[in-house]
Amino acid sequence: MNLAHIHLLLNHFPTIGTIIGIGLFLVGLAAKSDELKRASLVVFLGIALITLPTYMSGNAAQEMICKGQTKGPCTDPGVSKALIEKHEGAALLAFLFMEFTGAFAWLGLWKFRRAARFPGAVLAAVALLSMVTFGLMAQAANIGGEIRHPEIREALQAQAAQIEGQQPLGRAVASFVIGKTWMWATCETLHFVGLCLLFGIASFVDLRMLGVIKGISFKALHRMLPWAVLGFGINLITGMFFFVAAYDQYTTNTVYQWKLVLIMLAGLNVLYFTIFDEPWEVGADDNAPPLAKFVAASAFVLVIGVIFCGRMLPFLGKAF
Ligand code: HEM
Numbered sequence: 001m002n003l004a005h006i007h008l009l010l011n012h013f014p015t016i017g018t019i020i021g022i023g024l025f026l027v028g029l030a031a032k033s034d035e036l037k038r039a040s041l042v043v044f045l046g047i048a049l050i051t052l053p054t055y056m057s058g059n060a061a062q063e064m065i066c067k068g069q070t071k072g073p074c075t076d077p078g079v080s081k082a083l084i085e086k087h088e089g090a091a092l093l094a095f096l097f098m099e100f101t102g103a104f105a106w107l108g109l110w111k112f113r114r115a116a117r118f119p120g121a122v123l124a125a126v127a128l129l130s131m132v133t134f135g136l137m138a139q140a141a142n143i144g145g146e147i148r149h150p151e152i153r154e155a156l157q158a159q160a161a162q163i164e165g166q167q168p169l170g171r172a173v174a175s176f177v178i179g180k181t182w183m184w185a186t187c188e189t190l191h192f193v194g195l196c197l198l199f200g201i202a203s204f205v206d207l208r209m210l211g212v213i214k215g216i217s218f219k220a221l222h223r224m225l226p227w228a229v230l231g232f233g234i235n236l237i238t239g240m241f242f243f244v245a246a247y248d249q250y251t252t253n254t255v256y257q258w259k260l261v262l263i264m265l266a267g268l269n270v271l272y273f274t275i276f277d278e279p280w281e282v283g284a285d286d287n288a289p290p291l292a293k294f295v296a297a298s299a300f301v302l303v304i305g306v307i308f309c310g311r312m313l314p315f316l317g318k319a320f
Contacts, residue, residue: 002060002064003057003060003061003064003251003252004057004060004061004064004065006053006057006060007054007057007058007060007061008061010050010053010054010057011054011058011141011144012141013047013050013051013054014047014050014051014054014094014098014137014141015134015137015138015141017043017046017047017050018044018047018098018101018130018133018134018137019134020043021040021043021044021047021130022040022130022131022134023040024036024037024039024040024043025037025040025041025044025126025127025130028040029123034112034117034118037108037118037123038109038112038275040105041105041106041108041109041126042105042109042271042275044101044102044105044126044130045102045105045106045109045267045271047098047102048098048099048101048102048103048105049102049264049267051094051095051098051099052095052236052260052263052264053260053264055091055092055095056243056247056250056251056260057251058087058088058091058144059088059243059247059248059251060251060252062084062088063247063248063251063252065079065084066079066081066084078150079147079148080147083143083146083147084147085168085170085171086143086166086168087140087143087144087146087147088168088169088170088171089168089169089170089171089172090136090139090140090143090168090169091140091144091170092169092170092173092244093136093140093169094133094136094137094139094140095240097129097132097133097136098133098137099233099236100129100133101126101129101130101133103229103233104122104125104126104129105126106229106270106274107122107226108122108123108126109271109274109275110222110225110226110229110274112275113222113274113275113280114219114222114223170244173241173244173245174244174245174246177241177242177244177245178245178246183241184242184245187238187241187242188238190234190238191234191235191238191239191242193231193234194230194231194232194233194234194235194238195231195235195307196231197227197228197230197231197234198228198231198232198235198303199231199303199307200228201224201225201227201228201231202228202299202300202303203300204221204224205218205221205224205225205228205273205296205299206296206297206299206300207296208221208282208288208296209279209282209288209292209293209295209296210288210293210296210297211287211288211293214284214285214286215284215285216284217282217283217284217286218279218280218281218282218283218288219280219283222273222274222279222280225270225273225274228270229270232270249313250313253313254316255309255312255313255316256309256313258305258309259305259306259309259310259313262302262305262306262309263306265298265302266299266302266303266306269295269298269299269302272292272295273295278291278292279292279295
């Protein structure tokens, strides 16, 4: 099994998952069921996470098919590099909207935990963003299908002539990041700012669950979680700039693949601390339940693992 298999395995999740999320959301609105609305927001959040490896494994599939060629037909006859890059550009836009949908879904879940109701503005944002995301995702998936299915596309020559001279979004972003000398350094700096926010707040929450600073209730710390999520958002955006600009450095780097797996697992931990009843009920001077302690300890290991893998990228795996 290689990374192209992973792309083929994952690539329908973002489209189908968004439809399921929208369906649950609409039924939740119609039935005035907060539980269904919550379920739909969890689905959006999960799909936003899965879209990350879906996107990244796409570049790995491209590398396998085209073997690093930059123009013209790929090693595999009948596959157009230009069409793959068009698919990449469409996927990048869909990815962006999916992540915004996930961010608002998380905000809705966080607010619901605090106030036992959803703010109308957040629900409206989720409704709008998820529908736009679905349209963009379906378009990206359709172009992805055209790469290998001649029965659903125009003749390659006609497509190539149509695409000729256009720079798809992914490659335009890559040229910008590589072309501006200040861009990489700025992203690196912001990546560290995001990391400090995320690690700092996660450490507070984890230490509290493990019995340090026991005088603070979890509700007080829960208030700080949006700052940690903001830190994650900064790192996601800056990290994507690195990835889109130089995906060949990352896709086949084992340390990078581990970093991605650890990020996904850490996402589950954030979900636990955002919505579950157990940690929410931990008052000042209370002992946290065993599961909360386990999640806190594993969060430490995961976040330190993410930092380690990030820092070791130039030294371990396929070093660059
Ligand atoms: C949101 C992210 C993405 C989604 C939802 C997506 C979806 C899809 C879909 C539905 C297919 C067709 C599979 C089939 O033929 O049955 C496909 C194929 C493909 N995608 Fe993506 N894709 C995404 C990101 C990317 C990216 C960033 C690239 C990088 C250029 C990429 C490269 C490819 C390649 C090369 C194929 C053909 C794979 C093969 O048949 O061997 N994808 N994608």
